Amino acid sequence: MSQPLLEVRDLSAGYRVYKGFLRVLDGVSLTVRRGEKIGLVGESGCGKTTTMRAILGVLPSNGRVTGGQVLFEGRDLRQASPRELQRLRGRKLTAIFQNPGAALNPVFTVGQQLDAVLRAHHPGMPARERRQRAIEALASVRLPDPERLLNNYPVQLSGGMKQRVCIALALLSDADLIIADEPGTALDVTIEDQVMRLFMRLVEERQSATIFITHSLGVVRQWMDRVYVMYAGSIVEAAPTQELFRNPLHPYTQALLKAVPKLTGGGIPKGIEGRVPDYAHPPAGCRFHPRCPFYSPDRCPARPALVDVGNDHLVACYQY
Amino acid sequence: MGMRSFILQRLIQSVVVLLGLSLLIFVLVRVAPGDPVRAALGPRVPQDVVDRMRAEMMLDEPYHIQYIHWITRTLQGDFGNSLMTRRPVAEDIKQFLPATMELALFAGVFMAAFGILLGAASAYRRNSWLDNAIRVLAYTGVVTPAFVFAVLFLLLFGYYWHVFPTAGRLAQDMVAPPTITGMVTVDSLLTGNWRAFVDGLKHLVLPAVALSMAGLSQQARITRASLVDNLQKDFVLAHRTYGLSDRSIMLKYALKPSLIPTVSILGLDFAALLSNAFLVELIFNWPGLSRYGVNAILQKDVNAVAAVVMVLGVTFVTVNILVDIVVAWLDPRIRMRIANQGG
Amino acid sequence: MSSSETAAAHDARALWWAMKRDNWRRMWYRFTRNPLSVVGLVIVLVTGLAAIFADYIAPYPEHAGAFVDFGNAMKPPGGQYLLGTDPVGRDVLSRIIYGYRFSFGMAIVVIALAAPPGVILGLVAGYYRGTRIDSIIMRITDIFLAVPPLVLAMAITAVLTANVFNAMMAVTLMWWPWYTRLVYGLASSLRNEFYVQAAEVMGASKFHILFREILPNCISSILTKMTLDMGFVIIIGSSLSFVGLGAQPPTPDLGTMVADGAKYMPDQWWLTTFPALAIVTVVLGFNLLGDGLRDVLTVEEQ
Numbered sequence: 001m002s003q004p005l006l007e008v009r010d011l012s013a014g015y016r017v018y019k020g021f022l023r024v025l026d027g028v029s030l031t032v033r034r035g036e037k038i039g040l041v042g043e044s045g046c047g048k049t050t051t052m053r054a055i056l057g058v059l060p061s062n063g064r065v066t067g068g069q070v071l072f073e074g075r076d077l078r079q080a081s082p083r084e085l086q087r088l089r090g091r092k093l094t095a096i097f098q099n100p101g102a103a104l105n106p107v108f109t110v111g112q113q114l115d116a117v118l119r120a121h122h123p124g125m126p127a128r129e130r131r132q133r134a135i136e137a138l139a140s141v142r143l144p145d146p147e148r149l150l151n152n153y154p155v156q157l158s159g160g161m162k163q164r165v166c167i168a169l170a171l172l173s174d175a176d177l178i179i180a181d182e183p184g185t186a187l188d189v190t191i192e193d194q195v196m197r198l199f200m201r202l203v204e205e206r207q208s209a210t211i212f213i214t215h216s217l218g219v220v221r222q223w224m225d226r227v228y229v230m231y232a233g234s235i236v237e238a239a240p241t242q243e244l245f246r247n248p249l250h251p252y253t254q255a256l257l258k259a260v261p262k263l264t265g266g267g268i269p270k271g272i273e274g275r276v277p278d279y280a281h282p283p284a285g286c287r288f289h290p291r292c293p294f295y296s297p298d299r300c301p302a303r304p305a306l307v308d309v310g311n312d313h314l315v316a317c318y319q320y
Numbered sequence: 321m322g323m324r325s326f327i328l329q330r331l332i333q334s335v336v337v338l339l340g341l342s343l344l345i346f347v348l349v350r351v352a353p354g355d356p357v358r359a360a361l362g363p364r365v366p367q368d369v370v371d372r373m374r375a376e377m378m379l380d381e382p383y384h385i386q387y388i389h390w391i392t393r394t395l396q397g398d399f400g401n402s403l404m405t406r407r408p409v410a411e412d413i414k415q416f417l418p419a420t421m422e423l424a425l426f427a428g429v430f431m432a433a434f435g436i437l438l439g440a441a442s443a444y445r446r447n448s449w450l451d452n453a454i455r456v457l458a459y460t461g462v463v464t465p466a467f468v469f470a471v472l473f474l475l476l477f478g479y480y481w482h483v484f485p486t487a488g489r490l491a492q493d494m495v496a497p498p499t500i501t502g503m504v505t506v507d508s509l510l511t512g513n514w515r516a517f518v519d520g521l522k523h524l525v526l527p528a529v530a531l532s533m534a535g536l537s538q539q540a541r542i543t544r545a546s547l548v549d550n551l552q553k554d555f556v557l558a559h560r561t562y563g564l565s566d567r568s569i570m571l572k573y574a575l576k577p578s579l580i581p582t583v584s585i586l587g588l589d590f591a592a593l594l595s596n597a598f599l600v601e602l603i604f605n606w607p608g609l610s611r612y613g614v615n616a617i618l619q620k621d622v623n624a625v626a627a628v629v630m631v632l633g634v635t636f637v638t639v640n641i642l643v644d645i646v647v648a649w650l651d652p653r654i655r656m657r658i659a660n661q662g663g
Numbered sequence: 664m665s666s667s668e669t670a671a672a673h674d675a676r677a678l679w680w681a682m683k684r685d686n687w688r689r690m691w692y693r694f695t696r697n698p699l700s701v702v703g704l705v706i707v708l709v710t711g712l713a714a715i716f717a718d719y720i721a722p723y724p725e726h727a728g729a730f731v732d733f734g735n736a737m738k739p740p741g742g743q744y745l746l747g748t749d750p751v752g753r754d755v756l757s758r759i760i761y762g763y764r765f766s767f768g769m770a771i772v773v774i775a776l777a778a779p780p781g782v783i784l785g786l787v788a789g790y791y792r793g794t795r796i797d798s799i800i801m802r803i804t805d806i807f808l809a810v811p812p813l814v815l816a817m818a819i820t821a822v823l824t825a826n827v828f829n830a831m832m833a834v835t836l837m838w839w840p841w842y843t844r845l846v847y848g849l850a851s852s853l854r855n856e857f858y859v860q861a862a863e864v865m866g867a868s869k870f871h872i873l874f875r876e877i878l879p880n881c882i883s884s885i886l887t888k889m890t891l892d893m894g895f896v897i898i899i900g901s902s903l904s905f906v907g908l909g910a911q912p913p914t915p916d917l918g919t920m921v922a923d924g925a926k927y928m929p930d931q932w933w934l935t936t937f938p939a940l941a942i943v944t945v946v947l948g949f950n951l952l953g954d955g956l957r958d959v960l961t962v963e964e965q
Contacts, residue, residue: 058560060552061446082566090563097561102554107577107651116573117562153652169562333805340806348818463946465898467905468939471921475928595813599902603925614906617817629818636811 003074005209006032006055006177011068013054014279022279024050026233026287027068029306032177032209037200039224039241040213041256045276047233048213049098052179056095057085072177091121094175096199098182100162104154110138110165111150117172137168141198160191167199171206178203179211184219196223217260221245226312229253232277232287235306239313249315251292286318294319323648323655330644334637341633342394345626346387394630400623404616409627412612417631419489420597420608422503423531426524427593431532432586435539436579442540443547443578444570454540461537466596470530470603477526484526487605490519527604531596535589542585546578580651587643591636690959700955706948714764721757729913740933747933749923755933758915759941765916766945769831770896774889776835781842782885786873788843789850801847804840812837813899817908830909834899838892845888849881856880883960887953894949901942917942 013025024047032038042048053059055070057077070077072093077085097103105113114134118125125133131150138146141164154162163183170178183199184192200223203210212224220227220241227244229237229252237250248254255272274291277283285302289295294317304316393400399409442454478486489504490496497507497516504520550556551574559569598610609628616624648654694700718724722745732752740747746755788800807815819833853859854877862872901918903909910916917938924934 053557056561058557086563086565088563089561095561097554097558099554103558105555105559105573105577106653107580108573109652116559116564116568120563120565120568153656155653155656166558169558172562336802337805337809340802341809344806345818459947459950460943463894463898463950464943465902465905465918465946467902467918467921468942471925471928471935471939479928591811595811596902598813598817599905602906613814614817614908618907625818629814632811632814633809637809640809 002034004031004071005034005036005073006030006211007069007071008051008055009069009071011051011054011065011070013050013059013063013065015050015060016062016064017280020280023066023282024233024279025054026282027303028230028234029068030211030228030235030238032211034176034209035207036209037203037223037225038209038211039220039227040211040230041215041217041220041227042230043215043276046230048230049181050233051230052095052181052211052213055179056089056093058089087121090117090175091173092176093179094170094173094177095179095181096163096166096170096183099186100159100166100183101154101186103166104162106154109151109153110157114138114150114169114172117169121173133172137172138165140171140202141165141168143168159187160195163187163191163195164198167195167202171202174206175208177209177211179213181213182215184214184216217257229256232282233279234287234303235314235316236288237313237315237317238306239311239315243311243313247313249309249313249320250288250317251294252288286316326648326655327641327645330641334641338630338633338637342391342630343387345629346390390626394627399627402616402621402624404619404621404624409623412624413609413627413631416607416609416612418501418503419606420601420610422489422505423524423528423600423606423608424590424593424597425503426505426528427532428535428590430528431535431539431589431593434532435536436543436582438536439540439543439582440547440570440575442544443551446548451544455544458537458540458544461533462541464533465599466531466534467599467603469533470527470600473526473530474603485523486526489523489606490516527600527606531593531600534592534596538585538589539582543578543582546581547574550574550578576650580647583643583647583650586646587636587640590639590643594632594636694955694959697955697958699951700958703948703951703953703955706944707952710763710945710948711767713760714767717760717764721754721760723754723757724761726753726757727761727915737927737931739931740937746937747931749920749934750927755920755937758920759917759938761915762917762920762938762941763945765827765910765914766897766900766942767893769827769834769900770893772831773835773838773896773900774892777838778842778885778889781839782846782878782881784839785843785846786850786877786881789847790854790869790873790877792847792851792854800843804843804847807837807840808844813902816899816903827910827914830900830903834896834903838896841892842885842888845884846881849884850877853877853880883956887957887960890949890956891953894946894953897942897946897949 008028008030011025011028012023014021014023016022028047028051030038030040040048040051050059050063053063054065055077057080059065065078068078072088077088080088104110108116111131111134114137115130118130118133122130134150135146138149143149143161143164149157149165154165157165163186166183180199184195187195196219212219214220224241226240227238228235229244229250231252237244237248237253239247244253245257248257252272259272272291277287277290283290286292286295286300286304289300292300300318304318306314306316307320308314309320397410399413401407402409402412405412438454438458442451442458445451474486477483497504497511497513499507501507501510505517505524508514508516508520556569556574559573560566564573594610597608598614600606601608601611602614609631613625613628613632615621616628694704713720717727721727730751730753732748734752735744735748736750736752738744738748740755744754744756746759748754749758784800784804788797788804791797815837816830816833819829819836850873859872859876862876867876897917900909901916901921904916904918905922907919907922910919912919920938921935921942924931924936924938927934
């Protein structure tokens with residue numbers, strides 16, 4: 001089997017805050033193969049965004065990666081020099097963010113921002129060619145009148161347009177891996193759908209892999225090849241999409257699926273008891289155990305490792 | 321386009337403000353108790369001389385007539401005669417204004433440039449010893465009055481360590497350059513007089529730096545706060561993610577939006593500069609407009625006082641318009657708002 | 664009201680006070696988290712108390728006025744005269760303490776006179792934003808702000824004689840527009856808040872809306888500004904005295920002392936240095952205190 005594009009092994013990371021250290025990520029492991037579309041689901045606060053930032057190496061100033069490896073095309077990004085990382089980012093590895101309004105620099109035009117990225121990765125490219133590429137990028141995200149758009153400031157664009165511009169920015173160079181952090185959250189549902197379709201089409205066209213972070217199971221089911229379920233800073237289950245929805249194994253996944261309202265029967269969905277742990281003082285061992293109906297202290301002593309139960313289905317639970 | 325009508329709007333506003341200011345000054349000046357002419361000329365001058373001067377200065381006409389006369393003459397550049405120097409105030413202004421302008425210009429540029437530099441350095445090396453040192457310095461600059469700095473610099477760098485000269489604009493034995501702009505440094509540059517330029521510069525250092533300390537501190541603090549705030553924003557994250565070099569982010573993409581609040585304050589800080597100029601001019605014996613103004617005040621030379629206040633008012637208003645234009649240029653969001661309103 | 668109703672009203676009020684006290688306790692706790700703010704508070708309290716009780720604290724209260732003792736003139740710091748004596752034999756420390764009384768007094772007067780009209784104008788202009796009254800008020804404010812602050816103060820002092828009272832009036836006149844600007848911004852955004860609109864709909868009087876709904880939400884910003892302003896007015900006041908436009912001799916004023924002492928540098932360094940340090944210290948105190956207040960009060964609002 002060819003080398004996976006991205007392999008995250010046992011990644012741990014957290015943030016230094018006033019009261020101590022928030023150990024958000026506790027041994028995250030995931031694998032992305034070339035062209036694979038991965039959905040990363042989990043409730044708010046489970047560490048999805050931290051994972052993304054840790055992989056990219058853009059944690060905020062109070063963030064630290066405390067352990068593990070991030071192997072991109074075989075090379076451990078944690079060992080890479082800042083220059084190497086900078087060259088990778090935006091070229092082979094790129095991302096789209098949650099809030100397009102905030103992700104665009106308000107005092108520079110769309111054209112200037114596109115140009116900046118092009119200049120960073122293609123230093124020799126003449127200005128005219130850069131402009132051409134920028135226009136093509138805007139056109140590929142189905143934005144009308146791209147030439148005029150180059151001179152517009154983000155404040156002049158609608159939410160949906162801004163998100164398309166962000167996608168264009170991310171896709172300027174044919175990145176092999178695109179991490180998308182809940183790109184539809186800040187948009188109206190209809191716009192979100194349009195943007196989703198656009199994004200997935202572009203991903204298909206370029207045969208890029210993507211890690212799509214979301215808390216929407218519907219999106220995952222519709223578009224993704226494989227799903228990773230995350231809870232409180234570690235992966236609890238991973239499986240091809242069909243398999244996961246047909247046969248959820250981890251108690252958290254099962255509860256998650258039960259909590260989604262269905263169009264066809266199913267009654268009133270049940271929420272999940274309890275809440276996300278306090279990362280400053282996380283529960284010992286399996287982080288889900290306070291909310292787990294199957295928990296028993298002798299059966300679940302420490303943090304469970306991910307085991308393969310066949311069908312490319314991994315789960316981290318002592319039941320298996 | 322929006323910009324042009326914006327500038328026009330600001331100009332009209334400024335004219336209104338200046339008119340109001342002139343009215344205010346006029347009221348202040350005319351409401352002065354006592355007879356300013358008599359006070360200036362002294363008790364021994366015969367009454368008919370006093371009366372003649374009063375008629376000349378129209379002090380007995382009804383107020384609104386006085387105002388109209390005064391404003392028309394002012395607009396023509398005729399500020400009347402100074403009771404101090406016995407010559408047209410306009411002449412006095414022509415003589416003393418360039419010195420203050422030179423001082424204010426140097427202090428202003430120094431304040432803006434260093435303020436932003438220090439603020440940026442502070443933000444980029446957050447919580448390092450450099451950051452803390454700059455923050456302490458900036459705080460000191462805010463709480464220490466300009467005259468304390470002036471006296472401190474004078475004594476430390478002037479008397480104690482003879483690094484810089486302490487009085488005047490040029491050394492006694494230096495030949496002054498011909499008066500083109502009235503600013504020693506500029507004139508000497510224009511006429512190629514290198515020694516005079518250097519000497520003029522040396523004389524400028526202490527007063528200009530002392531004057532700029534307050535504004536510099538404010539600029540540094542605001543730049544720092546603004547940068548720290550912006551560096552945490554999502555678009556900086558996006559820039560890093562797309563591979564923009566840290567240096568270009570530092571010098572351009574994070575800096576530009578952070579300059580907006582800084583430049584907005586620039587106008588106010590410049591006003592503070594103009595206000596405190598008199599302190600520095602007095603301490604360093606700088607022959608500028610503010611020192612002239614203070615003397616006019618102490619001697620109740622009403623024409624001179626009115627003229628000085630108007631000149632400073634006009635300068636300040638002009639600087640404010642320039643600052644507003646720069647801010648609008650920096651922040652397209654403001655430009656959009658302007659375009660949507662005026663257009 | 665029946666007895667059970669009065670009892671209930673009583674309880675409600677007691678509860679309200681309990682909540683207020685709890686609020687203050689929390690604010691105090693947060694305030695003390697930053698040591699600098701506490702330093703500021705201590706400085707302000709110490710200098711303030713010194714100013715109030717100058718007669719009891721100053722070692723030589725009679726030196727505050729016209730006092731001469733050439734025998735003890737120009738003595739360096741130490742011994743009987745902790746900070747030395749000036750050219751006519753007055754104790755520098757005592758004069759500094761009285762100078763504090765002077766500075767505090769002037770600053771309090773100026774701010775007490777400038778803030779209320781400024782705030783009221785700002786409330787009115789902000790609430791009626793977009794109407795003529797807004798334009799008029801803000802134009803007037805702009806006019807006063809168009810002149811570099813000290814210049815206006817000096818011009819006013821010029822017209823009248825140069826003394827303390829006039830200096831105070833002058834500074835007041837140039838100070839109020841800042842409050843108007845501050846409150847204008849706050850009021851014009853607050854007037855869109857729900858509770859204001861609710862009050863309007865219920866037919867509350869304009870007075871009530873302005874002073875009972877909008878103003879309380881501006882109070883923390885106003886208080887912070889007033890604290891910081893104490894320091895700035897002291898700077899301005901001493902600057903005016905420095906050039907002779909403020910306090911006249913023999914009144915002890917920190918600015919005048921710096922001016923007078925500058926002539927004798929560097930030999931009799933204590934004559935300028937201590938008054939200058941005194942100014943810096945008290946302004947520092949107000950700044951630290953003001954910053955601390957701002958940190959505490961703005962977080963509260965969130």
